[in-house]
Amino acid sequence: MKSHTRYLWFETPSRRAYINITPKVEEILEESGIIEGLCLVNAMHITAAVYINDDEEGLLSDYDRWLEELAPHEPVSRYRHNDTGEDNGDAHLKRQIMGREVVVAVTDGKLDLGPWEQIFYGEFDGRRPKRVLVKIIGE
Numbered sequence: 001m002k003s004h005t006r007y008l009w010f011e012t013p014s015r016r017a018y019i020n021i022t023p024k025v026e027e028i029l030e031e032s033g034i035i036e037g038l039c040l041v042n043a044m045h046i047t048a049a050v051y052i053n054d055d056e057e058g059l060l061s062d063y064d065r066w067l068e069e070l071a072p073h074e075p076v077s078r079y080r081h082n083d084t085g086e087d088n089g090d091a092h093l094k095r096q097i098m099g100r101e102v103v104v105a106v107t108d109g110k111l112d113l114g115p116w117e118q119i120f121y122g123e124f125d126g127r128r129p130k131r132v133l134v135k136i137i138g139e
Contacts, residue, residue, distance in 0.1 A: 003137045004032030007044075012126035015073070015091075019121045021050075021132070025104075026111060028134045035109045037138015039067045042101035042131055047091035047125035049098035056117040067094045067124075091124035098122050106138055 006028045008021060025041055043050045053059065071093040076082045079089025102119060105112040112118075121132055 001037075001137060001139060002032070003135065004028070004034060005136075006031075006044055006134045008121070008132040008134060009129055010048075010121060010123065010126075010132070012123045014123070015126050016064060016067075017123040017126055018063065019123070020055045020118050021121050022055075022111070022113075022118045025119055025134055029106060029109070029136055031039075032136045034106055034136050034138040037106045037136060039104045039106055039111060040101060040133070040135045040137075041104070041119055042133040042135075043095070043130075044120065045130040046122075047088050047095055048130050048132075049095045049122035049124070050101050050132060051098050051113045051120050051122060052102050052104075052113070052117050053120065054116045055120075063098075063122075067097065068090060070097065072095075087124040094122075095122040106136065 008024055029039060041050050071090040073090045075086045081089035
């Protein structure tokens, strides 16, 4: 069994962003030479997420609105976490909802995604460097 590891780095100019990283993960898979196996994509920060869904502008807007309704950024005083001087209590909750990682099967050297499925990096407390782990194992 082989393994291949790469990191993707992001520094979004805005507090929240939703970035389709499927093409980057596909490039890493191709570089790995793995034909059959599994691909793990993991947000390595507690205020960012990795998830799978459709890359449709309306849906991305719906996610952003829904998450902001569930865990609004302001007033920052509503979150006990922010008593420490932080202002990102909402970002931790948003990450918990959207998830930390995804695992995708690799079949015939390709990500075995369903129709319309894409891999996204979700940023909820941007404006600083954060990384995503891509680890592929298999033969």
